[in-house]
Amino acid sequence: MQTVFTNAMMVMPNEVIHGSLVVNADGQISDIQPGLSSVRDAVDCEGDWLMPGLVELHTDNLEKHMMPRPGVFWPGTSAFFIHDAQLVAAGITTVFDAVVLGDESQDRNARGKFLKASLEAIETLSALPTTRAHHFLHLRCELTNPDACEYFEKWVDHTMVRLVSVMDHTPGQRQWRDLSKYRQYMERHGRFSEEQFEKLLTDGLSAQAIYAQQQRDRILKECRDRQLPVASHDDTDIDHVEQAHSEGIAISEFPTTLEAAQRARDLGLKNIMGAPNIVLGGSHSGNVSAKDVARAGLLDGLSSDYVPSSLLDAVFRLVDELEISVPAATQIVTKNPADMVGLTDRGSIALGKRADLIRVRRLSASTPVVCQVWRQGVRVC
Numbered sequence: 001m002q003t004v005f006t007n008a009m010m011v012m013p014n015e016v017i018h019g020s021l022v023v024n025a026d027g028q029i030s031d032i033q034p035g036l037s038s039v040r041d042a043v044d045c046e047g048d049w050l051m052p053g054l055v056e057l058h059t060d061n062l063e064k065h066m067m068p069r070p071g072v073f074w075p076g077t078s079a080f081f082i083h084d085a086q087l088v089a090a091g092i093t094t095v096f097d098a099v100v101l102g103d104e105s106q107d108r109n110a111r112g113k114f115l116k117a118s119l120e121a122i123e124t125l126s127a128l129p130t131t132r133a134h135h136f137l138h139l140r141c142e143l144t145n146p147d148a149c150e151y152f153e154k155w156v157d158h159t160m161v162r163l164v165s166v167m168d169h170t171p172g173q174r175q176w177r178d179l180s181k182y183r184q185y186m187e188r189h190g191r192f193s194e195e196q197f198e199k200l201l202t203d204g205l206s207a208q209a210i211y212a213q214q215q216r217d218r219i220l221k222e223c224r225d226r227q228l229p230v231a232s233h234d235d236t237d238i239d240h241v242e243q244a245h246s247e248g249i250a251i252s253e254f255p256t257t258l259e260a261a262q263r264a265r266d267l268g269l270k271n272i273m274g275a276p277n278i279v280l281g282g283s284h285s286g287n288v289s290a291k292d293v294a295r296a297g298l299l300d301g302l303s304s305d306y307v308p309s310s311l312l313d314a315v316f317r318l319v320d321e322l323e324i325s326v327p328a329a330t331q332i333v334t335k336n337p338a339d340m341v342g343l344t345d346r347g348s349i350a351l352g353k354r355a356d357l358i359r360v361r362r363l364s365a366s367t368p369v370v371c372q373v374w375r376q377g378v379r380v381c
Helices: 061-066 076-089 108-125 148-155 179-189 194-226 238-246 258-267 275-280 290-295 310-322 326-331 335-340
Strands: 003-011 016-023 029-034 049-052 054-059 092-101 134-142 161-167 230-233 251-253 270-274 301-303 357-364 367-375
Touching: 003 326, 049 326, 054 134, 054 301, 054 310, 054 335, 061 076, 061 108, 076 092, 076 108, 076 367, 092 108, 092 148, 092 161, 108 134, 134 148, 148 194, 161 194, 230 238, 238 258, 251 258, 258 270, 258 290, 270 275, 270 290, 270 335, 275 290, 275 301, 275 310, 290 310, 301 310, 301 335, 310 326, 310 357, 310 367, 326 335
Parallel strands: 003 049, 054 092, 092 134, 134 161, 161 230, 230 251, 251 270, 270 301
Antiparallel strands: 003 016, 016 029, 049 357, 357 367
16 A cells, blocks of 8 residues: 655755655655646645655663663653653654663662663564554763773673763863863762762762773774774874774764864764754754854754754754755755664655655744654655
8 A cells, every 4th residue: 555645845855846646655765746636645745845754863761761860760761751752852863872882970889770771662562562652772881980891791792782982081182171061961960079079070080090991992892893884982182083094984073173074074074963952052062063064065964963953943944044955965864864873764755765755844934843753665654
């Protein structure tokens, strides 16, 4: 059975066409035509945007449902399905659930419990027919944590793992170059004395010296052996980018300076920035504005990070504020991220592609609203 969509402003790779498209029984786009369809039971999009489903490579959204308050662990099934529903309501049809291997904000027992519950929920529930988005795993490896390799080796061969990132959140460099911003972030649940804060800095530098490089080498070797795409997190200096390039890394995730983003482009790495950075007009860590990266023509992809709705919002802010075309801005959250991880079957409205589609209406100059969502031609929202 086929499904026909009509009266839609279809966002194609290089143009917008007011017309109709057909989805075949296999959930693929089989025909695209300008103009209205005469099929009686066609889906009338009423002149709304019809866009490819958004592709999300890095979201921490599950975390806030699994742990809604510090030290509070919510049941995994309930947390996962609310997370999944939020993603689809935001237009995300393909998601890489980002799980941290070695979160320094928790003690070892809490960290292990949280990680196990998160991974088991994703693994068990993602294949159920009640799940709406297509879920994959993104393993975020905190290199300064002594447990990172242990957790990585336990999960790296899981079939859902399609992306790995290497991170070093040692204070005083990369994301936390500005120690005042680091302190502000760390004190969000309670203040530190000067002595406690100095110990935090000393312990961080010590852990980096002991663990970071050896675990980075080990994890990257395992990824190369498995041909897994890898992202380098929070590149700040040209040296960071050049190291990543020499190691075969293809993605610079959240570069913190324009210089790093430019060097990544020069060397062929793809730049991903946070969509909340676009929406809020800057980085909460005091780093480079994603809009400046986009103005320089260096923005390849966006991630919703901690706010699923920011992806679609960012698209239209790029259109309105930076005068990027709707097709070009859309590719930053669809085709480009899909291509970065080898998912070439989706990410654009084109013949033979998966019919992951979202119908979008703008209620005001800056508010896009997702009206309907289809995954492989089946409505999920």
